[in-house]
Amino acid sequence: DSGVTQTPKHLITATGQRVTLRCSPRSGDLSVYWYQQSLDQGLQFLIQYYNGEERAKGNILERFSAQQFPDLHSELNLSSLELGDSALYFCASSLRGGGPGDTQYFGPGTRLTVL
Amino acid sequence: AQKVTQAQTEISVVEKEDVTLDCVYETRDTTYYLFWYKQPPSGELVFLIRRNSFDEQNEISGRYSWNFQKSTSSFNFTITASQVVDSAVYFCALSEAQSSGNTGKLIFGQGTTLQVKP
Numbered sequence: 059d060s061g062v063t064q065t066p067k068h069l070i071t072a073t074g075q076r077v078t079l080r081c082s083p084r085s086g087d088l089s090v091y092w093y094q095q096s097l098d099q100g101l102q103f104l105i106q107y108y109n110g111e112e113r114a115k116g117n118i119l120e121r122f123s124a125q126q127f128p129d130l131h132s133e134l135n136l137s138s139l140e141l142g143d144s145a146l147y148f149c150a151s152s153l154r155g156g157g158p159g160d161t162q163y164f165g166p167g168t169r170l171t172v173l
Numbered sequence: 174a175q176k177v178t179q180a181q182t183e184i185s186v187v188e189k190e191d192v193t194l195d196c197v198y199e200t201r202d203t204t205y206y207l208f209w210y211k212q213p214p215s216g217e218l219v220f221l222i223r224r225n226s227f228d229e230q231n232e233i234s235g236r237y238s239w240n241f242q243k244s245t246s247s248f249n250f251t252i253t254a255s256q257v258v259d260s261a262v263y264f265c266a267l268s269e270a271q272s273s274g275n276t277g278k279l280i281f282g283q284g285t286t287l288q289v290k291p
Binding site: 156169 | 284
């Protein structure tokens with residue numbers, strides 16, 4: 059158990075809908091990262107937050123948004139869902155400044171299925 | 174261009190065999206970090222090791238060992254005397270200091286599925 063929690067574990071929804079994925083980092087970790095794992099794209103970095111501020115953006119669609127709250131938990135919002143958004147979404151956290159040398163510890167993931 | 178290449182898509186071995194998972198990376202940064210993660214059938218990603226670009230010393234942890242060679246841009250992972258519990262997908266990942274703007278963005282390889290048969 060990495061100490062990173064993600065809810066829900068599974069999510070099934072329809073095209074066009076909006077969902078929110080939630081992540082709680084390990085106690086004391088200030089950085090939160092979101093990744094998408096799909097069969098065709100593999101594991102892709104989406105976005106990073108550090109202590110409430112956006113730190114880095116990757117291949118995140120405009121339909122997706124995220125935020126990190128004062129208690130350091132983070133939410134990833136996915137809207138206007140398409141079939142291709144079906145994937146496993148991981149949250150990770152790290153202790154320090156969120157730099158390249160920080161070890162990221164991953165949560166169990168949220169499996170999103172868009173029908 | 175793929176920055177992290179794991180050319181072996183799937184490997185199948187019999188228990189107690191040694192197996193090496195290859196990882197080749199590409200970067201222009203002088204400071205970077207390499208990672209290995211394990212994804213067992215249950216789906217979570219488990220951290221195994223981190224190595225920085227200035228430390229080419231090989232590392233051993235129990236049955237696991239890692240060989241980092243800057244000259245060939247490789248960071249290979251060897252499991253000695255494999256066990257059925259080692260069956261998983263293994264990912265190599267790169268984190269670049271300069272190119273990422275000093276952020277924690279991880280670039281993953283496509284993963285190698287290891288099946289260890291009893």
